[in-house]
Amino acid sequence: MNQCTTFAKRIEMIYVGSRIGFASAVMLLLVGFVTASEPLYQNTFDDPQQIEPLFQRFKSMKVVDGVLRLEHANGHAASPTLPVPFTDGVFRFRFKLAGADRLVCRFEDESRVVKAKAHLCRLEFRPGSASLHLNSPPKDRELRQDALFATHRQDFADDEWHSVEISFFGETLTATIDGDTKLEGRHEHLANEKLGAIFAVQKGVVLLDDLSLTLIGTEPQPEAVTAGDDLIGTRGLELFHDYIEPMFKQHCYECHSHEYEEASGGLVVDSRAAMLKGGDLGPSLVPGQPDESLLLEALVYENDAIQMPPDGKLDAQTLEYVREWIELDAPDPRNSISTDQPAPSGPDASKLWSVQPLAEMRPRGSIDDLISQKLEMKGLASSPDASFDVLVRRLHFVLTGLPPTIEEANSFVESAESDLDTAMERRVDELLSRRQFGERWGRHWLDIARYADASGTTSPRPYKQAWRYRDYVINAFNLDKSWSEFVRQQIAGDLIETDSAAKRAEGLVATGFLALSHVIAATRDPETLKLDTIDEQLDVVGKAFLGVAIGCARCHDHKLDPFPTRDYYSLAGVFRSSSSYQPSISQESLTLEGAELGITEADAVKVVAPWLRGGKGVKVHSVKEADSIRDEPIHLRGEVEITGEVVPRGFPTLVAAIDVPPIPEGSSGRRQLADWVLHENNALAWRVIVNRVWQHAFGQGIVRSTDNLGFTGDPPSHPELLDHLAWKFRDYHNGSFKSLIREMLLSRAWRQSSVLRRDAMDVDPENRLLWRANPRRMEAEAVIDSIQFVCDQLDLGQPDKTSVPGFKVGNQGSTADLKIPGVTLKRRSVYWPVFRKDVPNSMDVLGIFDFPPATAPRGSREVTRVPSQSLALLNNPFVIDNARALQKSLLSNASLADDRDRLRVLYQKLYSRLPTPKEEAGSLEFLTQFAAGLEITESAKPGAVHSVSWNRLCHALLVSNEFVVVP
Template sequence: MQYPRKFLGTLAACLTASATALFAQSPVDYHTQIEPILESRCYRCHGPDKQESNLRLDRRISMLKGGDLGALVLVPGHPEEGELLKRLKSDDLEFRMPREGAPLDPSEIALIEQWVKEGAKWPGQMDAKEEKKTTDLWSLQPIEKSAIPANGSANPIDAFLQEKLSEHDLTPNPAAEPHTLIRRASIVLTGLPAAPERIEKFATDFKANPDQAYQELLDELFASPHYGERWAQHWLDTIRWAETTGYESNEFRKNAWPYRDYVVESFNQDKPYDQFVKEQIAGDTLGNDLGMGLLVAGPHAPASTVGQQPADIKQARFDRLDETIQSVSSSMMGLTFACARCHSHKFDPISIKDYYSMAAVFNDIEYDYRTPDLPAEHPRSAAGQRIMSAIAQERSQFENKQGWVEKWPDHLKVHFPESTTKSIRLNFKPGNFSLDEIQLYASATSTQNLTQQDGIQISSSKKEEHATRPVDYLIDDRLDNFFVWKHKKGESVSTPWVRIDFNDEQTLSRAELSVNRLAHYGWQYMVNKKGETVGGEVPWSFQSIEVLKQDGTWLTVVDAEQIEKNPESQQRIDRLNELALEHDKEAPPPVFIGKLIKPTKMHVMYRGSPTSPRAEVTPMAMEILDGDFGQSSDTPGPERRAAFADWLTAPDNPLTSRVMVNRLWHQVFGTGIVSTPSDFGKAGGTPSHPELIDWLASDLMDNGWSIKYALRQMLSSDAFRRSSAPSEQWSSVDSDTRLLWRFPPRWLEAEVLRDSILLAAGTIDLTPGGLGYHIYQPKLRYDQWKVVDNYGPHTWRRMLYQQRMRRVDDQMFTAFDFPDCAQIQSKRTRSTTPLQALNLMNGNLVVQQAEHLAKRATEEAGPVLDDQLRHMFMLTIGRQPETDELDVTRALANTNGLPSVARTLYNLNEFFYLN
């Protein structure tokens, strides 16, 4: 008689422990011994009908892969590695499975353990392969370039838009007036209104030949250096770039600004967007290091905030990786990847494995400074080569057996005769001093830090090391430590020392010693409690270096006191110190674009905790988009990022071009075809014109990924050139103007508003690039930045060049939705508050610039008041005043003076709206 399988399973589950042991003598049978246990205790939550955490226990392939938490449930042959036995055996009620009811009987657990140990044999499923994931998410479908609708529209964009307008029986507005159109195009492309004389010329040319005049205007605007400044601001918003770290200390990132200038230049050059993307992800492989500033654009907690506890350091490291993932995924992919850090994405097909595979891609990037590899013809490169040649010449004058010490602005370089040894000892003068990092090199020009080897031992003269700052932090290759190894005056040791022992003999000839070297860059504008400027102090307490000889005795290879006694050597050292200072000022400086480190193995972190690693993952992009590059945990970091960049810019990637053309559309028309520019997932918006966004995305790629080309298409459309006049009838059908029956008016961004005020007054300094202007007072480490001058002459540059600090109110333009840069902000919020009106009427900058505008009108328009008023209208809102407007402003000028008229014009809707 053949019994039903379920009956046999029930019988097996009820056996005593001794009977189970008897079964274990022969191979465990899945169907009769394991499946009944899983079916009765596990399938309710992880079976065919319900899969909590996206995990099915009725399929072997699902158990091998794991669920949303990223941990492998089953590792055949290794029960101790899989999650299954860990959960079944746990005493933690939150962790143990099953959560409902009593735990499994020990005999059942033993049976499952034996089954796994034997290879988890599962008849009928041993050769099962996982089905390829699919999704109905629109943004992950292939891009299809639809045929352009044949409705008589000259511009393909208008052809697609007209289809929707016709569906809703909407009649579009007529074309805008010439003075409105030139102001609109000028602000959209450069962020600056056109000059009065250019407006008048355009109006004249427009009457004769509208299309030619308009295309010539676009040519001029695209060629302007201010075009790159305008569009760089949009990109910097997208990645929330700023020049401070954020968090409690909010330290300044000196030399973060070269990345800003890189973005400006890239837009001005019309760098193909795919190249722009690649340089920002893997610029070190393409000869453009500066582009990689994107990878470290977000906030990060510096070492002073993190502390030295190992768990905190790990957490901070993964927080920094998360910021990088956010910057890349939101700006270039339009996906909220960070939502998968603790579990698979709740809405989109992004698994926790996808998240940590992407973390593996960027695991060689650290938030830090790096000296960029600039082209040889770059002025700073030439200066650096010249100065280093002079330094080499001075160094060559020292005798081979002689050592010397160079004082660079941020550290000491100690040179000594080439020595082969297994141990080196650095001695210091007694007293109050601190040391944070020791680096050892084989030669004067070597870049390989020999302390970064396995098995190195370090010890010191201190009897008791600080619990949270052990002496081995002196060789952790982190230049942003501070106060790691402190020695106080009066401590018992007469000569403080640090000893480093190698596994094998090493050839050494240079040591570099520093005290928080990066303070030289990051602590700019910082003071101590006494009000004194602080920075990276050099450890002048250095005394000598000794190396251990084979006979066990110590040999002094450099002695600072002996050097000081030799006038000739000291003069040469003084020259070297001068050259070092010159090099710091003129050569390529370390820039905040990320330090390259050796990537470690990456694991899925259980519930996002770096202290709970689970399955190892390799560098990959999204699985659902075939993001497997065929790489391993041993693949060098630059290769990982280069492969990711190639995947991201491949023609069949459905995200990159879609996301970018939508961002362009958003900035041109005020709202994207997808209203959520950084979220193309299921929680984001859906395209108002699906065929159009795909046509634009495909057209961008077909035309060399040219941003200027795509923008010209948009600005040449009838939709862009329409009047913004409202219509009660059409607003009832399309209240948010997504169908573009009119040009949607909108607030000017804070930067455009401020720049327009300065431009009208004639005070703006349009010098491009370089170090930004500073408006804050020096601060203590954990104080906040406070604005002391945001309207003085040194600030009269474009607002793009205001040093951008996180968590700071600039006391005027924050009221106009100037972003904080702490969070991803793909589009500016638009608010209307009393503070805006108060700032535009009474703010220090407005009052000051109104005086300058009045003075300019008097100087340029002559003595006649009406001429002055007309000129002020042209300078501010780009048109001549109507008769009644002239009457009102004339009366105001006669009563309160021209500056009052200027303030009134600055407060007109026409001035701070784009119509």
């Protein structure tokens, strides 16, 4: 009988004749079997029965000509640990990658759950590389870099045998591959541990041979206590009936039984067969091996990633009963229930309208033709044109966010009276050329980019260079940067090759789209911080370009949209391979990792814009390729520590019409991601951006849920129109925002009156068919800017940067009391600092009018209309001060002869029209009566009565509904 057969027989003898269980039996066997020089274990795999207890978790296991063939498809199977005490030792084996993605050899301590990171070290082989990972790095900072990670590049091709020898000596681990020492690391926890080896195969087949383990310095252990089979069976059933089954019913069945269509984690525990099959993490029960059973691992609460029951750890005595029950082979008399969980029926992308190819809409009609067709089907007609004074105010509001001056309004009305079409064309072209256009439309994109001048909501920290990205966006709209270039720069601007220093700097600044993420600075674990940042970047990319919220797929296949977990982690690998932040040593804060622009003030002279200049040491918030390019494993249930199959970097599969661009080795894939978004067949992305533009031009999108074009979003009101515009934007306008906006604003549909009509209200009360214009309440920035503009208090200049005195790194608590400089508050509000926590009191008008928190992409803002908004404006110092300035300018204007002239100028400033006779009479009567009331009070000062009366009138008209709503 050879040594391997003797090994198997002794396992059988000890296991049958004792209550200590398989793992303990193996340890006793091995200790008694070894001497200081001979191999503790040596196996050529010539006996299939011998290896079955060691490799039970694999999908398929065969012995062919003395070689073990291990096959697994889902990437989570592994052999059990063989724990043995040792100081020094050598572990040897041969392997062949026969189509497998990865072979992992892990070394774990005896309990397997001493800490959240169960394995102390891991050797990983992939085609083309090997890597050594050591957990729990040394406290000695000088050793930290050597101990954390090492890698070796080598061609591990299929069908080639490779020999591996892993030596443990004190605190040093050395890996020798094919006779050459390749990897070496130091680890303070290696010495004096009880280690065992675990093999894991990812999706494919690995051939294993010549496995041996030689240990030095072991000590004999006492013999095991023996007991008969009958005693073992009786005791096990008693434990099950008295303690185990009641525990399952009380603490586990609510989430882990067949009564639920989808049990948590795919695991059910209401039958032995179900536990042997297990869930997402593999079998939950390994009979006879409590330390290999995930059930006990979850119950003992020693692994932070899996702790059950979630409402509190069980008492120590119950845990001891569970351990003993498993050691006794886990007898369970319950009738087996089918463990086949119903396969999740994910949404079918072929049925989602937004991913279908664009309809061929080569000029078959205009915007007005396609809208009229819908109206005619319902027996409706368009509304007549709005009045000229309404149109000029609407034009200026949509394109610049500011009202027209009296002169601009009068000029338009005069031109429109002779030729409205020509007047519209000229005014649209003129407004598109103004810098205020970029400030207005750039703010729309900053909402989507969740732009802010500070980090997360907890312990916020200033992003001192964030203003550069803001100015980049404004500049992009003013220069009419094409959509293609705009997307490529923001996703991969650092990777675009250029000979121009200014272009290189522009690309770096543009990647602030990814770098200025909403992160929780207090997160201490660097890996959790990285995955949360990746998740946040995926969220902004998904919503901004695809109109799909993909965050759900971090934990499971998206249940409402065709976005599986595999797609999530294929994209996650792209951003894992990109670096955008560097955690501090304390893990209590983080600083964005950026790049120097390289354009100094001296170099720039006056040619380069301020947001592109940066001297030595000035780093912008940007993204770059990571030092280590790698794919990301699927994190089961989104848990950091629980990983499954590694997914190659790639792009969502929901758009089937695209040939996926290959990602070159050594590249993150961000350039290819930008190409994928902009692909001519990515109809989803083209629909999303065109719908966003339509929303800001018309007040609501063709798809009202602008950030959600998935199954749960609103259907398009005019699908043919959306496709028509998407095709034109791509192929006719060549991605020009100005050209697309011009076409929309010059349509008849856009210049309709917003007056209600009873006939249309009965048929289409929500105006989905566009039978009239949508009146719109100004956004917060437009309210603020317009108030200061009409009161001659707005500074239209562009600041060089944005800074907030007193806002420092580590600023704790609320930012509400921060003092914003008055010179900043006189600028357009797009240049005000943006905080993710607590808008400063001096900027509270933003909050009153629904300024969105910069914590997530928002293509559509909430619009509330409540009385408290009017009350807040009536009592707001900002509004009161501006009303006083407006009153002074009217009373000091020597060209205005009397109150009637002043009133007409006031109405033209505020509403771009003259007052009606009734309004004029009422306003003049108010001035007279208010003055009379002041004159009878003892506190009234001579000469002040007239000023106060006008101040109250200016204030009342400034906060009126007509001022803050554009008809």
